[in-house]
Every structure is written in C-alpha cells, then in structure tokens.
Amino acid sequence: MAQPRGRPTSGFLPRSPRHAHPRTRTSLGLLAAASALAVGGATLAVTGATPATPVSADSAAEVPVGSGSYTTTLPAGASGPSDLNGAPVAPKVTDDHTGPAPTNEWWSSLIFQRYPDNPHGENLFAHPLSYKPHEGGLDMGYPDSHQMVGDDLKYEYTAVSDLTLGAAGLDSPDTRTADSGDWTVTAQWEGGGAQLRVTIGQGLPFAYAETDGAGAEVTFSGTPEIWHEDGSTVGATVNGRHYALFSPSDSPWSVSGDTLTADTGDDGYYSVAVLPSPEDLDAFAPYAHSFVTGSVVEYDYDEAASTLTSTYQLETEAREGEETGTLTALYPHQWANATSDLTDLAYASPRGEMKVSEGASFTTELTTQGIMPSLPTVDAADHERLASLIDEVLAEEELFPEPGDTYWDGKAMGRLAQLIPIADSIGHTEARDELLSLVQERLEDWLTAGGTRQFHYNEEWGTMLGYPDSFGAATELNDHDFHYGYFVSAAAVVARYDRDWADEDAWGGMIRLLIQDVAGTEGDMFPRLRSFSPYAGHGWASGHAGFAAGNNQESSSEGMHFAAATAHFGALTGDEELRDLGVYLHTTQASTIARYWQNAGGDTFPEDYPEDVVGMVWGDGGDYRIWWDGGHEEHYGINYLPITAGSLYLGHDPEHAGVIYESLVDKLGGEPEIWRDIHWAHRALSDGEDALRMFEEQWQTYEPEAGGSKPHTYQWVSTLAELGTVDVSVTADTAHYAVFDKDGTSTYTAFNPGTGPLTVSFSDGTSLEVPAGETAVTTG
Numbered sequence: 001m002a003q004p005r006g007r008p009t010s011g012f013l014p015r016s017p018r019h020a021h022p023r024t025r026t027s028l029g030l031l032a033a034a035s036a037l038a039v040g041g042a043t044l045a046v047t048g049a050t051p052a053t054p055v056s057a058d059s060a061a062e063v064p065v066g067s068g069s070y071t072t073t074l075p076a077g078a079s080g081p082s083d084l085n086g087a088p089v090a091p092k093v094t095d096d097h098t099g100p101a102p103t104n105e106w107w108s109s110l111i112f113q114r115y116p117d118n119p120h121g122e123n124l125f126a127h128p129l130s131y132k133p134h135e136g137g138l139d140m141g142y143p144d145s146h147q148m149v150g151d152d153l154k155y156e157y158t159a160v161s162d163l164t165l166g167a168a169g170l171d172s173p174d175t176r177t178a179d180s181g182d183w184t185v186t187a188q189w190e191g192g193g194a195q196l197r198v199t200i201g202q203g204l205p206f207a208y209a210e211t212d213g214a215g216a217e218v219t220f221s222g223t224p225e226i227w228h229e230d231g232s233t234v235g236a237t238v239n240g241r242h243y244a245l246f247s248p249s250d251s252p253w254s255v256s257g258d259t260l261t262a263d264t265g266d267d268g269y270y271s272v273a274v275l276p277s278p279e280d281l282d283a284f285a286p287y288a289h290s291f292v293t294g295s296v297v298e299y300d301y302d303e304a305a306s307t308l309t310s311t312y313q314l315e316t317e318a319r320e321g322e323e324t325g326t327l328t329a330l331y332p333h334q335w336a337n338a339t340s341d342l343t344d345l346a347y348a349s350p351r352g353e354m355k356v357s358e359g360a361s362f363t364t365e366l367t368t369q370g371i372m373p374s375l376p377t378v379d380a381a382d383h384e385r386l387a388s389l390i391d392e393v394l395a396e397e398e399l400f401p402e403p404g405d406t407y408w409d410g411k412a413m414g415r416l417a418q419l420i421p422i423a424d425s426i427g428h429t430e431a432r433d434e435l436l437s438l439v440q441e442r443l444e445d446w447l448t449a450g451g452t453r454q455f456h457y458n459e460e461w462g463t464m465l466g467y468p469d470s471f472g473a474a475t476e477l478n479d480h481d482f483h484y485g486y487f488v489s490a491a492a493v494v495a496r497y498d499r500d501w502a503d504e505d506a507w508g509g510m511i512r513l514l515i516q517d518v519a520g521t522e523g524d525m526f527p528r529l530r531s532f533s534p535y536a537g538h539g540w541a542s543g544h545a546g547f548a549a550g551n552n553q554e555s556s557s558e559g560m561h562f563a564a565a566t567a568h569f570g571a572l573t574g575d576e577e578l579r580d581l582g583v584y585l586h587t588t589q590a591s592t593i594a595r596y597w598q599n600a601g602g603d604t605f606p607e608d609y610p611e612d613v614v615g616m617v618w619g620d621g622g623d624y625r626i627w628w629d630g631g632h633e634e635h636y637g638i639n640y641l642p643i644t645a646g647s648l649y650l651g652h653d654p655e656h657a658g659v660i661y662e663s664l665v666d667k668l669g670g671e672p673e674i675w676r677d678i679h680w681a682h683r684a685l686s687d688g689e690d691a692l693r694m695f696e697e698q699w700q701t702y703e704p705e706a707g708g709s710k711p712h713t714y715q716w717v718s719t720l721a722e723l724g725t726v727d728v729s730v731t732a733d734t735a736h737y738a739v740f741d742k743d744g745t746s747t748y749t750a751f752n753p754g755t756g757p758l759t760v761s762f763s764d765g766t767s768l769e770v771p772a773g774e775t776a777v778t779t780g
Helices: 028-034 278-287 383-394 406-417 419-425 429-446 480-497 508-519 556-572 576-598 632-637 645-651 654-668 676-683 688-698 710-723
Strands: 043-045 062-065 068-071 130-134 137-141 147-149 154-156 163-167 175-180 184-191 194-201 206-210 216-220 225-230 233-238 241-246 254-256 259-262 269-275 290-302 307-318 327-330 354-358 361-367 454-458 463-467 616-618 621-623 737-742 745-751 758-761 767-770 775-779
Touching: 062 508, 068 508, 137 184, 137 194, 163 194, 163 206, 184 290, 194 290, 206 290, 216 269, 225 278, 233 278, 241 278, 269 278, 278 327, 290 576, 307 576, 361 576, 383 419, 383 429, 383 710, 406 419, 406 429, 406 480, 419 429, 419 480, 419 710, 429 480, 454 508, 463 480, 463 508, 480 508, 480 556, 508 556, 508 576, 556 576, 556 645, 576 645, 576 654, 632 654, 632 676, 645 654, 654 676, 676 688, 676 710, 688 710, 710 737, 745 758, 745 767, 767 775
Parallel strands: 068 454
Antiparallel strands: 043 290, 062 068, 130 137, 137 163, 147 154, 154 621, 163 216, 175 184, 184 194, 194 206, 206 269, 216 259, 225 233, 233 241, 241 269, 254 259, 290 307, 307 361, 327 354, 454 463, 616 621, 737 745, 745 775, 758 767
16 A cells, blocks of 8 residues: 555654764643642552643743743744644544543544644554544554565564445545544544544454444445345455444345445444454354443552552443443453453454453453662672762763753753762762752753743643653654653652652652653543553554554653653652552563563564564564664664663563573674663673673773763673572562572562661562661572
C-alpha cells in the first residue's frame, strides 16, 4: 500500500541526535486541587475521573503552585502543538467527546492531525488487526506475516486492507475521536447523510460498528469466498484471511459482488471479527452482539509480597441477548504471566504469538524486584579518586548547556544529581552540598513561570509544555516521559536530602504536575497515562503517531527512568499511591523491554531477522535503526541510558545481558568505542570485573556520554565488581531493595525513604535494619 504521508514502512526518517554528545557529534488553594496526584489507595482504576479545572488564560497568565508556577499563555515566540507546516492544531474530536485529548497512543493520528491534507489519520496497529481511516469508513486487515525491509534492518507486519467497515452513502470530510479507554478508541465519520462510529482496540479481534440509521455496508478488497451464510452471520475469506460478519438477527446480510449490506435500522449496528480459521466461527458467534464500550486497567501493588497484580477489564454492552463477555488476544508479556487459563486460539503479531482469553477481563501477576535510588559505594573503590573525579565535574566550565532545553537541561540535572549520593557516601559533604545547590537552583528556575526557562499549561490539549523545548516535545507532544523523567529524578534526589523542598506547598506541587502530564490517572487537566500504553506494556514516543508504521518507542530506558523517578519521589514525599504508580510503570515495562527490544526468550523477532536487538519498536514491527545515523554502540545503548540504580532491570537475567553485550562486541569486532561508559555499566550487569577492567584501562582518556560522568561510572562498575550480578530469586517487603550474588555469596541492600527506622525482611530469611533516609548493606 502506498504511503504518501509520514514515515514509509520501509524507510528511515532522520532526526537530530537527541542522545549524541554535543562535543563529539555533531496560590496554595489551587495547589490542593491542581497538583495532587490522588490514585485512590493501593488499587488504581485508571479511568479518568476529575481533579480541578485549571485556571484559564483569561483569569491568570501565571498560576502559582506552592513556591513555583506555570503560565497559561504561550511564551513569546514559542509554538504549541502544530501540524507539519507549523500551523496550530486542535484536537480532532466530536462534539460529545469529554476530557483532555489523549496523545502518544497507538491511535493518536486520529486525534492529532499532523498532515494538513489528511483529516483522517494514518495506519492504526491494534494487534492483531490493523486499520486505516478514510472518507468512506475504516479499512480493516490482519497482517499475519512479515517482510524484511531496509537492508533487513527492519521487520514489519505491514498494514493490510482486507475489507472496509462503512455505512450506506457515507462520505465523511474527516475522522474524529468520539471516546477512548485505556487501550480502546471510538472513531466517528459523518457525511453523505450517514454516520458511522467504530470501536476498536489492542487485543480485540472484533471491530464494533454503529450506523445510526444508515444501513451497514462492508466492502471486501477482493471477491470474498463465502463459506458460511446464515442470515445475520456471514463467514468469508479474502486474501487468505478469515472473517465473520454479524448483524442484528432481524437484519440479514445481502451479498452483491464484493459488498455485503444489511438494513440495520435506526439503532443500527454490526460487528466484524477476524478468525484464526473458519472452524473457529462457533467460538466467536456468542460474543457478536456483546459490544466493547471501554477499557480500564486496575493494578494492586502488594509491597509485603513483592507482587504487582494487574487486571485488564473491558466494559461491554449487550446489543442483543444477554452475553457481556468477549474474546481478547493477549501479548506474550501478558499471557506468560496470566493467572487464568487461555483458549487454544492464537494470532500472529509483531510482538510474537498472541493467545486468546475468554471473558471481559483477565489478570496478570508480576514479581516486583525493587527500585533502588542509588547503589552503595564499596570499600574497595578508591574513595579519594572518586572525590577527585567529582571535583573535576564541579570544575567544568559548562555544567548546563545553552540554550538549556527540557531534554539537555534535564540530562545535565540528572548527571549532577546522580553524584550527590556518591559524594555523601564517601563523606565528601562539601561537594554533596554544592551539587545539591546546583540541581535545586536549576529546578527552581524551570519551575517558576516568566523566566528564560518555564512551563506552560496548554488547556486545549491538556498538557504541560516546557520552553525552550526540543525534539518536538511542545509542537508534537513527543517524549514527555523522556524529558520530564530527568526533572522528577533530580527532584527526588533533592527530596532525599531536603524533604521540605519537595512539599506540595514548596516545589513538589510543580513536580507532581509534570508527573501527571506524563502518567496522570484521574482528573480533567491531563489525559490518562499519556506516555504509557497499559496494554502494550510500554510507552509510545510520538504525540501524533503520524507514521505509516504506527507509533514508535526508541529509548525504552528513558521511559523506565521516569517510572523509577516517580516511585522514588512518591516514597520520599510519603505518597504511597504515587510510589505505587511508579512501581506499576517500572514493573510492567520491565516485563516487555527485554522481550520486545532484545528478543529475550527468542519468540518475538522473526526467525529470519538477523539482528539481536532493535533500536525502536514500531506499531508494525521492530527496527535496528534509530532517529539518527549512529554507530552500533548507539543502536544498543539507546535502550540503556541513563544509567541509574533504576537500571538494574537490565540485569535481571545476567546471562541474557551477557549475550547482548557479546553480540555488540561481535558486531564491532572489539570493545565499544562510543558511549563506552554506558556499555561498561551494562557489561557490569553480567560481568562487573570485566567492566571495571575496561574502566581502569581507559578512565583517564575516555569522554563520558552527555548524561554520564566518570565518578558515577566508576562507582557503578566498582560496586558491581564487588557485589556481583542481580539475583531476582530473592525478594523483599519494600519497594526499594536489590540482592546480588557473587560466587554463591549474597549481598542485600535496601533504601529507607521514611523518617523512622525500617526493618527489611528478605524472602530467604535475611533481615536488614535500615536507618531513616539511608541505604544499608549486609553480606552473608
């Protein structure tokens, strides 16, 4: 299928190097309502409820939030969400649409018109189905096989059109969003005297259409082989793929050539399902009239048991009869951790085989492995050298790059913040306090409206936009978790040493607004979980998803960085609900990243795909290439950085981490030359002594990656050389722990974010006393 707009499915769209090192490459009352992230106890229903309505631009240009503030007017010379020509763009929604506009979804091209000449949207990859909206309705297909493109650097399940869901006479000037759930969306077409609404979603083998008085019309892309015809139920095969069409029992289908029609009446509806085989019709028919109307994920984090339980619930309505169940296809990270039995039905997808669950909900259970804010410093490390290296960082002429946009300033703050607990651990209090002051002052600069750096709330789109921005964070609503994660992590480090600073009536209120922008869970200021896709189990980077290949996620590790930072900030501010949100995000993504970016288990990538990793996951597949013409080290490392103690998930399977490192070495024909510190840190997760060896041989001559530093890398590799690899077989009754194993000797560490002493109990019987605000370690 020709793709005149967006990124071709087999092409490559270059973008400036976000991660390349610049020197080597190229009022208090409002606060209570507007800044609190109330998740509602340990169980979260991500259903979009209602916090405060923001102050409009007419009533206040600057809105105080504790000690900070944001502006409701666009800064001079700045641009907000825009189309490809730079013209402002508004959410493309129906008159009855409610709530802030979701972005960064698999379906976002429906709501964000990036291309002036396309008022409908791009390919939508729901899995197992793909869709394409146009003036006559919605093309539907099942991409059940892949192809290799771009010199075999990308595998893709290209969107296909097997049939079109329509309504008699429909000719719509645009496609609009009427409603959405956590992984479902309802689109609307209106024109030519007809209206059509279709609800689709990830994992749904059904598409549900409402025709509002117009007759049902389904047109196949070729002459269908009709193998079942029984009034309101038709089974047909086209292009080798099998479909079932269901209309109301009193409105039978009529066949004329490639088109099927049904006189569905004033409250007309119909559904279409893709079948694994014609023999499966009887399994689908009972659910033909049970229409999905919404979707919600609920989770429960049991800290004492180290478990995260997530329930994926579909809201349904019986349009005929009483059946309210359905069939749902689960991704591998879901069915591998499902708590109930599955059917024998299955589909192909870019993430591997999808297995089918019967019923309106299913539940998964994951072990939570702990999220540490920093690693302990071992005695074996040269503390004097660490102090000297920290001093060298503080002596640098340019600690913050100019002009200081949300991404590069974020990385700079994160780089310095990582050194604060290291300086503290070796008694270098002067450096610790200087670093704290630097980070705190820069954060306060950003969190105060009216200066050269500030945040603006765009009410139309329901989003916080930082200026200066970069990489389309403002104009395309890209990468908010990537950028704002650095602000949250830096704020969490400040909160570790100055809890008053992070109070809601101080600077914590603004930080919470940034968290809500990325992963808000209720209220009318922000959409639900903007930068996290609950069903996919990871985030999507593009705000508009205006690509033929769907949406994409490049730096999965920066999404994890935001999750870890949210958990830490919540814990340090005494907000368990916010902490649990971070744990949910971190644990869920950890179950997908190794699988979908590194083919852990060997069941995701096609057998003929020659690469061991992908730099980007796309809606239609995976691509080794990234957004700039980087080296192999960058193709691998883009999904590692930034290295923090929240990165230990990359070593939950030390053997796999070692295989991936050796894969890079084999591809390079030697040890990494670019981003060496990132790869040494990753190597330490499988072999700390080897990582320390490389650092010791090159520490005086190498140049750190822009978000890294020599003292941080030295502390990381020396600690893991001493402690060994991550041991996930032992858990603890706290959110902040890690266990390591070296030659059969276990080391246990935990952080206490509270204000009183804490006793941490590990699952193997080990107990550890942790003072307030400190990290403790025991070996034995």
